[in-house]
Amino acid sequence: MRFNEKELLCISKQPSEKAAELGMRGPKKGDVVKRRLVKLVINFLFYFRTDDEEPAGALLLEQCKVEKEEPTAFSVAFLDESEKKYLFECESSEQCQEWVESLTRASYESMRRSLIFYRSEIHKLTGKVSYLLFVLLFFF
Amino acid sequence: MKPKSDKMKLNERSVVHYATCDSPADKTGHLYKKGERNTAYHRRWFVLKGNMLFYFEDKESKEPIGVIVLEGCTVELCESMEEYAFAVKFSCAKSRTYKMAAESQASMESWVKALSRASFDYMRLVVHELEKQLEEMQTLHSLPGTAHSHRKSSGRAKSKSISAAAPAVVTPAKEPQATYNRSHEETVHFTPTSKENGVAWDKPNLVVNGLCPTYQGSKTLPGKSCSNEGAKPPPVPPRRKTATGGVTSTLESPVSPGTVCFSKLHDWYGKEIAALRTQWQQDQ
Numbered sequence: 348m349r350f351n352e353k354e355l356l357c358i359s360k361q362p363s364e365k366a367a368e369l370g371m372r373g374p375k376k377g378d379v380v381k382r383r384l385v386k387l388v389i390n391f392l393f394y395f396r397t398d399d400e401e402p403a404g405a406l407l408l409e410q411c412k413v414e415k416e417e418p419t420a421f422s423v424a425f426l427d428e429s430e431k432k433y434l435f436e437c438e439s440s441e442q443c444q445e446w447v448e449s450l451t452r453a454s455y456e457s458m459r460r461s462l463i464f465y466r467s468e469i470h471k472l473t474g475k476v477s478y479l480l481f482v483l484l485f486f487f
Numbered sequence: 488m489k490p491k492s493d494k495m496k497l498n499e500r501s502v503v504h505y506a507t508c509d510s511p512a513d514k515t516g517h518l519y520k521k522g523e524r525n526t527a528y529h530r531r532w533f534v535l536k537g538n539m540l541f542y543f544e545d546k547e548s549k550e551p552i553g554v555i556v557l558e559g560c561t562v563e564l565c566e567s568m569e570e571y572a573f574a575v576k577f578s579c580a581k582s583r584t585y586k587m588a589a590e591s592q593a594s595m596e597s598w599v600k601a602l603s604r605a606s607f608d609y610m611r612l613v614v615h616e617l618e619k620q621l622e623e624m625q626t627l628h629s630l631p632g633t634a635h636s637h638r639k640s641s642g643r644a645k646s647k648s649i650s651a652a653a654p655a656v657v658t659p660a661k662e663p664q665a666t667y668n669r670s671h672e673e674t675v676h677f678t679p680t681s682k683e684n685g686v687a688w689d690k691p692n693l694v695v696n697g698l699c700p701t702y703q704g705s706k707t708l709p710g711k712s713c714s715n716e717g718a719k720p721p722p723v724p725p726r727r728k729t730a731t732g733g734v735t736s737t738l739e740s741p742v743s744p745g746t747v748c749f750s751k752l753h754d755w756y757g758k759e760i761a762a763l764r765t766q767w768q769q770d771q
Contacts (some may be wrong), residue, residue, distance in 0.1 A: 348499050348502070348503060348550065348552070348554060349553030350556065351577075353577075354558070354559065354560075354577050358559065389607035390538070401495065407505065409505045409536075410508060425500075425501035455537030455538060455610060458610050458614050462617060465614065465620075465621050473624070
């Protein structure tokens with residue numbers, strides 16, 4: 348499948364929400380843990396080999412599941428192959444927790460859900476307020 | 488050191504899955520796309536999901552030919568031999584301009600609008616604005632003991648205070664009880680507002696003064712998991728459930744009934760109005 352690599356490279360150089368050097372292991376059998384600079388930008392998780400300017404790869408964080416695996420490690424798995432997990436090793440459980448939280452919120456789909464939720468809450472509140480105004484008018 | 492010639496890896500299989508799964512598309516339809524090398528326009532089936540624009544050979548294709556990541560793009564109408572032409576441009580160096588053409592004026596306008604709003608950053612801005620709006624409204628119209636000010640106990644539960652000065656911001660993303668292995672597979676269906684190809688969902692204009700005009704809410708939104716396991720509601724924050732786990736009734740106190748039960752709401756407002764009237768009469 349073709350994709351516009353240049354634009355993705357451009358995105359990878361933008362300021363990130365979160366970046367850290369983590370241990371990273373690919374999902375395939377035989378993959379081993381390697382040190383990578385992992386960088387979250389919008390809904391992409393980029394990973395760089397140490398000292399490389401351009402990322403070795405990117406993961407689009409849609410239709411994925413982020414789970415804490417151990418106190419200091421989390422995994423990212425995609426729903427089409429949920430047994431195949433990318434594993435990330437952190438320095439501390441706080442760092443691990445932060446990454447899990449950030450990545451869980453990092454998808455466009457997750458923002459869409461938030462949007463629907465906020466609109467619904469606003470609608471409920473405005474519904475309430477309108478009723479109060481109506482009653483006030485009626486009594487006075 | 489990575490040789491410069493190595494192409495960046497992408498989790499392609501999963502991206503293809505995202506393109507073809509049941510998660511809601513923001514827009515779909517036929518467009519003509521100008522080829523990279525040859526100058527002919529090819530008719531393709533386009534699917535816009537979030538900030539990803541997928542294109543397929545035709546509507547029945549199982550896999551997309553390609554995807555255009557739309558982040559940071561600008562969409563312009565362009566002078567072209569083709570009617571209803573527009574271009575998707577990027578600001579980064581040596582980037583390719585995607586020249587497209589729609590099949591009608593309406594289609595072109597609709598696509599230009601959808602693609603202009605397709606970025607993650609734009610969506611983030613909209614969500615942030617709504618969050619602020621909700622905060623403001625909760626502060627202004629904060630009613631005593633509203634359900635919104637309750638958080639599921641996690642060591643920082645507030646007591647059911649009657650204080651009107653305790654607005655709590657409803658933020659589903661910061662839910663302390665959220666299970667972090669909650670998958671992203673739960674998707675949401677909503678009433679389509681734009682009908683092109685029967686697909687969902689007008690992104691809102693930023694409304695600063697209050698209501699979101701395109702909202703078509705319903706109290707429960709049916710959802711569908713991507714693997715078609717049946718309808719599931721979207722993850723509503725736990726505080727909205729009763730102790731017995733029912734979803735429809737919200738937390739209630741004698742002072743502030745949940746908003747779902749209209750007659751209770753009516754009674755409660757009635758009492759409040761009566762109290763206000765008495766006070767007003769006394770002030771005369």
